[in-house]
Amino acid sequence: MISFSQVRKSYRGGHEALCELSFGIETGELVFITGRSGAGKSTLLKLIPAIERPTSGTVLVNGQNIGSMRRAAIPYLRRNLGLVFQDQKLLYDRSVFDNVMLPLAFTGHTHKDAARRARAALDKVGLLAREKANPITLSGGEQQRLCIARAVVNRPSILLADEPTASLDSASAAEVVEMFRSFNQVGVTVLIATHDEALVQRLNPRVLALSQGRLAR
């Protein structure tokens, strides 16, 4: 489903974020990417939705080569991915409900169908009662759950999360991780980048540990 081979990514100015990285992830896996900040976790996650392109090596996602992908094809790649960000990237000029509706605006759903899907996604993350609220009034954990609802509303086959629990207290963090686990249990491939070692040890999943852009174990 996702395969990295000999991937190197260096940013302008010569900083090498990833170096000769090779690994594969099968459909339905739950994988944690760990490492200290600056180890290359975010860069790794950014390569999959083609936010960044590899400097050399090959990144394959669902058989598509990210390095050589045309600009116009990128949106269609991203529709099959659910992205959860550390800073959530919610839109505060609209309601919780409208935030979740956003990914459905360009996929050709009728409004009725889109609304039904959006409510289902909000229900899954336990925010259905807050659909009319402005995201700014939500707590940190709720905002992160809203971000997850937006990521899964299109029923993606791969879910990517960059430090989803970084700004949360341990209870909210556990809730969020449990949510990822439940999506994984229905067949979604889940990649989570985190520096929270305690969280990883509790779940005992497959771990890709990064250190200075290389796999450490």
Added chain:
Amino acid sequence: MSTWLRQHSQTLVLTLKRLARNPFATLLNIMVIGIALALPLGGYMLLQNLGRVAGQVTGHPQVSLFLARDADKTDIAALEARLKQIPGVRALRFISREQALEGLKQSGNLSDVITALQTNPLPDAFVLDTGAGAVELQQLEPQLKALPKVAHVQLDSAWVKRLESLLALGRMAVLILASLLACGLVAVAFNTIRLQILTQKDEIEVSKLIGATDSFIRRPFFHLGLILGAFGGMAALTIVYLCMQILNRRILELAQLYGSDFRLSFFGLPDCLALLAFAAILGWLGAYMSVSRHLYGIEPK
């Protein structure tokens, strides 16, 4: 097709809602565009009306043929026969010197002077109606001059030409003004949409991250440009119409003094629609330039 239509109508509604959320800024933008368009539009309307008047006056250019003093009745009859054979002469009217003098007496101001005259200083004359334009009239002139007993040929083409070239000058001025202000409109749309792109930077970034195509992201800005242009055009038409109504009150008073019922008339529906389309296209052009300039710079990091 229905998806395409639905997406466009959804975008249109969203764009209108967004405009309604900032009514003051929206109104100001539309007014700037409206005033910029109203200047050349008003000029164009005045010219159209002037052209209409000039057309009425000069529709049938006339030629006055003054005869030599020694022309007698047989000369006049022969000349009349000759004139009737000239192509381009539609109708002719003979005005004897006596008739001319009588006419002058009745026209008021000069009657005292004329009754004091011992002899009639006026010549006999023919007035020819021609179907010719200014150029053909010029060609007719030597032919008429060569006729026997013709002392003087008076064309009214000289002032027709002056009026026509004056109108052409006016049209040119309006065209230049219109081009400059069209550029102004494009610039206003460009800047408005640049600001809109900046305010929606977050939304654009998120949309790109969750798989919106470029055309989907561009669409609302194109709609915005079109709407700004069209509303600006409507504002311009309204401004010109109101100004015309105000002017018409004075013009009617003035025209009545000259025994005319002249008043300014507004554009027809096709002209109005053409202007709206033109303004909308200019707005779209500004949007297009702004979007190509600014949208690609916003990439998720």
